[in-house]
Amino acid sequence: MLTMTQVKNIKKMYYSKGKKVNEIAKITGHNYRTVMKYLEKDDFNLNIGKKEGDKRGRPKKIESVIPIINRWLEMDKTAPVKQRHTAKRIYTRLKEEYGELLNVGYRTIADYVAKKKKEIYKDEEGYIPLEHPKGEAQVDFGQAVFYEKGRQIEGHYLNMTFPYSNGGYTQVFKGENQECLLEGMKRIFEYIGHVPYKIWFDNLSAAVIFGKSRERNLVEQFERFALHYGFEANFCNPNSGHEKGNVENKVGYHRRNFFVPIPHFENIDEYNKELLKLSDIDMKREHYRKGEMILKLLDEEKEYMFKIPEKEFEVGRIKTIITDKYGKAEFETNLYSTSPVYSGVEVVVKAKADKVIIMNKDFKTIVTHERIYDKYKESMKWYPYLEALSRRPKAIKYTKFFNELPEVWKDYIDSQDYEGKKRSIKALMKMIEGDEHLGIINATRAIEETLNNGVKDIDSIIATYYRIKNVGNVAINEINLNDNIPKIKEYQTDINVYDSLCNRQVYAI
Structure with a gap:
């Protein structure tokens, strides 16, 4: 199995330096099939508990040769006009030099070349071009205050912008680590159904680690993520904020337009889903310079992006x-x-x-x-610990769990004998299973209502709990009978008739 650095070098030699598969095999010492395997590999999840599989991914169609076409067209910018690639020449070269990756016909190549020639741009090493090409993105974090379930959070929100269209999406998190970075990007990829072919980042510690000589080393999980989705990760030069001006502007724009007044939400996941929809609504406005709707321009950009891979990447x-x-x-x-x-x-x-x-x-x-x-x-x-406490119920009084219980439950458990304590703890286990916070709330409502009705046994408390959980906190009213209902004589059972069944005959053995 090759390391990620080896895989990255193979892809770089193939796509950026134009090396053929046979040449790469000679340079690296790997056989032809190994090189092809990693060129076609499209799943870079970290497989825990088992060895990483070697299942070959399906070869892509136009996406597999787009980096090659782009490189040739970029090289043409310094060539005389009469010596630049035509669509026909590009198709011929692809057949001759990259036949193993070419899975589309001439018309598909010609259509892509015609579109690409309209957006030729300057792309110098280490700098984002001022003329933004279609299909690129920028990513950065911002900070803002939020309220979750009434509690204030010093939150972070990831911003992904598309400079060509000026479109953008945001996702809220409680941190700014690599999991938040990758999870936010993954959600946006999945929402738009595409992956930018190139993404620019600031020097985020969630993505890079600086060596002693200030060289950048990618965090392993980030590197796997980039390989899985196929995008090229570029990083801005230190102290060069102008290089990612689009996303920095969008960080402020999102804060002013989405997070004023301060948002209040109960569930951060649901709020993030709503933010993706709000971003779409916000993009239904004209581009400040191009005179077309931003959402329409973003749809055009998607033609220059990768499709989402079939295999989901598990961030963690x-x-x-x-x-x-x-x-x-x-x-x-x-x-x-x-x-x-x-x-x-x-x-x-x-x-x-x-x-x-x-x-x-x-x-x-x-x-x-x-x-x-x-x-x-x-x-x-506490659920896994309550099972142990149910076998030693006297110990519960000395636990943090017991001290944090509502007074009504502490008094009830204290009033029980040894067996009663065991039944009470097991009952609490049932009530808090799955959601301890909500379980305790409903369990407290249940015991208060049951005790107020003059009933104390644990089975009645459990029955009340399930009614509250499934129906809601609605008390059952007494049934008032009408006066015209006839009185029924109480039936008295005579068990003496069963005595005759108890006669036994004794047989000698």
């Missing part, structure tokens, strides 16, 4: 961690609970933009937490 950073004696795993200074069963053992942590998924060594999920973006905090999922 993987790390193995040994839990403490309480079964808690420390990740980025914060503690995440697992289960008493996993105390002092190695677990696998998968960090996503909004979640931390903790798995066992077989990569089976133990528990899922919301990702914490503060420092030295703790996320506790």
Whole structure:
């Protein structure tokens, strides 16, 4: 299996330097089939728990030769007019030199060349051209305040802009790490159904690591992401904000137009879906210079972008961690609970933009937490621990979980005998399974209503809980009977008739 650096070098030799497959094989020492395999590979997910497969991806059609065509046309800019490529010459060269990648006819090539020649642009190393070509994008983060469930968040919002059309999309996150960067880009790719062939970034620490000589090294997950979606990642020079002026302007534009007044939302995922739709609505206006609707210009750009690959890229950073004696795993200074069963053992942590998924060594999920973006905090999922506490119910009184319970539940559990405590804890397990926060709210409503009706047994509390959960917090009213309903004589059961059935005959053996 080749390293990502080797794969990147193969692609660079093929697409940027025009080397043939046989030449690349000689230079790298890899055989012809290996070189072809990685040129055609379109899935760069990190496969955990198994070896990365070598299934060959389907060869692309026009997309597979677009970088080659673009390179030839860019080289033509310095050639005499009469010695520049025609569509016919490009098609002939592709057949002769890149026949293994050419899967379209002359007309398709001619149509693309005609469009591309209209947007020839200057692209110097390290600088974004002032005349923005179609199909490129810029990405950067901005910061703004939000309210989630009434709590203030110092949030971050990723902005992806398309300089040619002046279109743009934004997504809100609680951090500015590599998972937020990649997840935001992935959502936008999937929403528009295309991937820009080139994306410009600032020197984001989420994407690059600087070496001792200030050379850029791509973060592994970012590099996999770029290879998977096929875009070329370019980075601006330090202290050169003018190079990404379009996205910097859009950062301010989105803040003024989407985040004023300060947004309030209950669910950040739903809010992000709404932001994508709002971005489309916002682009139904004329371009400031071109006189056409921005959304229409963006649709034109999509013809110069890659299609979304069939295989989805799973964003998530993987790390193995040994839990403490309480079964808690420390990740980025914060503690995440697992289960008493996993105390002092190695677990696998998968960090996503909004979640931390903790798995066992077989990569089976133990528990899922919301990702914490503060420092030295703790996320506790009590459900796995309550099972252990139900076997030792007297210990619950000395846990943080018990101290955080509403008073009505603490008093109820305190009033129970040993077996009653066990039943109460098991009942709470059922009520908080899946969503501890909402489960505790409904469980408290249930016990208060049940006790107010003069009933104390745990089965009645459970029944009330399920009614509230499935129907809502609507109390059941007493049934008032009309006066004309006849009284029914109470039936008295005589069990003496069963005595005759108890006569037994004794047989000698």
